[in-house]
Amino acid sequence: MPAHRLACLLLPALLALSACATWSDGSGPKRAPAIPAEVSNAEWEKDMQRFAAEDASHPPPQNAVLFVGSSSIRMWESLARDFPDATVINRGFGGSEIRDSTWYAPHIVLPYKPGTVVLYAGDNDLASGRTPRQLHDDFVAFAELIHRKLPKTRLVYISTKPSPSRAHLLDAQREANALIKAESTRHDFVYIDVFTPMLDADGKPREDLFLADRLHMNPAGYAIWRELLAPYVN
Numbered sequence: 001m002p003a004h005r006l007a008c009l010l011l012p013a014l015l016a017l018s019a020c021a022t023w024s025d026g027s028g029p030k031r032a033p034a035i036p037a038e039v040s041n042a043e044w045e046k047d048m049q050r051f052a053a054e055d056a057s058h059p060p061p062q063n064a065v066l067f068v069g070s071s072s073i074r075m076w077e078s079l080a081r082d083f084p085d086a087t088v089i090n091r092g093f094g095g096s097e098i099r100d101s102t103w104y105a106p107h108i109v110l111p112y113k114p115g116t117v118v119l120y121a122g123d124n125d126l127a128s129g130r131t132p133r134q135l136h137d138d139f140v141a142f143a144e145l146i147h148r149k150l151p152k153t154r155l156v157y158i159s160t161k162p163s164p165s166r167a168h169l170l171d172a173q174r175e176a177n178a179l180i181k182a183e184s185t186r187h188d189f190v191y192i193d194v195f196t197p198m199l200d201a202d203g204k205p206r207e208d209l210f211l212a213d214r215l216h217m218n219p220a221g222y223a224i225w226r227e228l229l230a231p232y233v234n
Helices: 003-020 044-057 098-103 123-127 132-149 164-181 219-233
Strands: 065-069 088-092 116-120 154-158 190-192
Touching: 065 098, 098 132, 116 132, 116 219, 123 132, 123 164, 132 154, 132 164, 154 219, 190 219
Parallel strands: 065 088, 065 116, 116 154, 154 190
Antiparallel strands: none
């Protein structure tokens, strides 16, 4: 086949690949992420497309309070009512992990130029086999990205929550939470401890704070989060 004809056939495919390229740090086009080394699930791309469609039809305001992370954020249906004095944006997706929010930050964090970013992720990470040290390193990468690209934005990290269905992870959660909390001064972020108040007198996860799946929170669980976050959101 003549070279010019081959080029004509390949060009549309190359353009399509370029258009679908993702960004890892906001600096420009990059290959799709490696699964699971860089993101936990390729399905998150569907969430990014949904967010992009929402932004196109209803452009979100800048300098808002952006909530990002896993299903505990995604399922926070009362978020706007819980913080009536703040403009909030919810960009929680699926059962995502910390590194997912880092990879997709150029899509769902950086463009909004939020005044505050609230991140919740971590217990899915441990459940999938990541170690407390990996959780720490993943969070530091997220914090460094936010401070580099959005130096005026305040970062708030919500500790991993103790779910009854994942009680076997309590020790790993304690270790991961301690490692991340220890970085709060060096990496300039607010650490919110939701782990402790969600335990009962025997040090076990409080069943009354969770839905029937014993993993996701009910309104009583979110009420604890609302109280702890209020000083940094309202």
